[in-house]
Amino acid sequence: MRFSEVIGQQSVKERLRASIRENRVAHTQLFLGPEGAGAFPLAIAFAQYLNCTHKQDGDSCGTCPSCVKYQKFAHPDLHFIFPTTTNEKVKKHPASELFQEEWLDFVQKKEGYITESEWYEKLGVGNKQGAIYARDANEIVRLIGFKPYEAAYKVVVIFQAEKLNASASNKLLKSFEEPPGHTLLILVAERYELIIPTVRSRAQLVKIPKLKDEAVMDALQKKFSTELTPEKMAEIAATSQGNWNLALQLTEETDDSKYNFLKFREWMRLCFRGNDYLSLHSLIQELSRLGREKQKRFLKYGLQVMHNSLLVNGGQNIATVAGADEKDYLRKFAPFVNEANRKAMYALLNEAVYHVERNAHPGILFADLSFKLSALMRLGKQQK
Numbered sequence: 001m002r003f004s005e006v007i008g009q010q011s012v013k014e015r016l017r018a019s020i021r022e023n024r025v026a027h028t029q030l031f032l033g034p035e036g037a038g039a040f041p042l043a044i045a046f047a048q049y050l051n052c053t054h055k056q057d058g059d060s061c062g063t064c065p066s067c068v069k070y071q072k073f074a075h076p077d078l079h080f081i082f083p084t085t086t087n088e089k090v091k092k093h094p095a096s097e098l099f100q101e102e103w104l105d106f107v108q109k110k111e112g113y114i115t116e117s118e119w120y121e122k123l124g125v126g127n128k129q130g131a132i133y134a135r136d137a138n139e140i141v142r143l144i145g146f147k148p149y150e151a152a153y154k155v156v157v158i159f160q161a162e163k164l165n166a167s168a169s170n171k172l173l174k175s176f177e178e179p180p181g182h183t184l185l186i187l188v189a190e191r192y193e194l195i196i197p198t199v200r201s202r203a204q205l206v207k208i209p210k211l212k213d214e215a216v217m218d219a220l221q222k223k224f225s226t227e228l229t230p231e232k233m234a235e236i237a238a239t240s241q242g243n244w245n246l247a248l249q250l251t252e253e254t255d256d257s258k259y260n261f262l263k264f265r266e267w268m269r270l271c272f273r274g275n276d277y278l279s280l281h282s283l284i285q286e287l288s289r290l291g292r293e294k295q296k297r298f299l300k301y302g303l304q305v306m307h308n309s310l311l312v313n314g315g316q317n318i319a320t321v322a323g324a325d326e327k328d329y330l331r332k333f334a335p336f337v338n339e340a341n342r343k344a345m346y347a348l349l350n351e352a353v354y355h356v357e358r359n360a361h362p363g364i365l366f367a368d369l370s371f372k373l374s375a376l377m378r379l380g381k382q383q384k
């Protein structure tokens with residue numbers, strides 16, 4: 001990553017540039033900042049700049065042999081250590097070394113803006129907490145024992161340094177204190193108080209503040225100008241609390257709500273008609289491919305439609321619905337949700353959310369749901 005690809009943080013970038021310009025790069029540094037502020041991308045941009053052979057205008061060139069590899073987070077002198085835990089693939093003795101492929105894919109897809117919980121999601125371990133173990137510490141000691149392969153500096157980035165367990169920390173104290181001259185160790189962390197004191201006292205602190213709203217707004221404009229209105233982007237920037245990961249999540253939810261409305265309407269129409277199997281089959285396939293989180297939001301949207309239908313039937317206002325076409329749809333759909341079927345429809349959708357969370361086969365789940373909902377819609381029609 002180049003500094004220009006890192007959102008905002010101008011004064012941190014300037015401080016990092018100055019440390020190189022003035023030849024006072026500390027060998028062990030702690031990049032400390034809240035989630036979504038960019039501590040990890042800043043660490044990468046700093047290391048890339050340090051190793052770039054054609055630095056220009058205070059940034060790395062992005063095109064020299066070193067930069068080309070750094071841009072992909074894959075340089076033979078760039079190493080990553082991060083929390084791990086057992087999962088489907090690694091059933092015992094987890095260590096960073098065993099997850100390099102997953103890690104690289106993760107960091108590339110997230111363009112450097114990574115969070116600990118997203119990493120666990122990638123590992124498929126839900127909320128299970130990981131750690132950085134003594135064997136990871138041994139690996140760090142081994143790595144920095146070698147001279148750089150081709151770059152000026154061998155760089156080791158330790159993501160979530162809070163997760164260094166006690167024995168790992170102890171093994172690393174000497175390395176943190178006096179790493180070999182060709183080494184840069186960057187610890188990335190969110191919570192200072194959770195890092196073992198003997199570790200944090202050995203690292204030079206680089207404090208990274210949360211992003212300013214304007215910086216989030218700028219980044220949203222660069223990425224979503226064709227998809228989101230300026231008003232929506234301003235709203236997201238204001239509610240993101242300076243957290244780019246949260247801002248991205250909010251844009252996805254915005255995308256979702258329109259999608260959910262259109263697809264739910266289509267789904268219910270196909271269930272109701274009950275004779276266009278081909279279209280229903282292709283919609284089921286599409287829903288099956290959405291991914292677990294989106295499927296959950298889609299089903300929860302369905303629950304919301306059920307709830308709103310009851311409000312419409314009771315002659316009440318539905319304030320939560322934004323679009324006119326959505327209101328119009330609800331007015332037409334609501335009469336079919338009535339005494340004959342409402343409880344069963346609620347229960348079905350709720351149960352589906354439960355099963356999606358537990359990795360049910362999505363194709364079977366949506367097919368089964370479609371047939372049951374079709375039957376219930378017919379009951380509702382008779383009652384209407």
Ligand SMILES: [Zn+2]
Nearest residue numbers: 052061064067
């Ligand atoms: Zn370069």
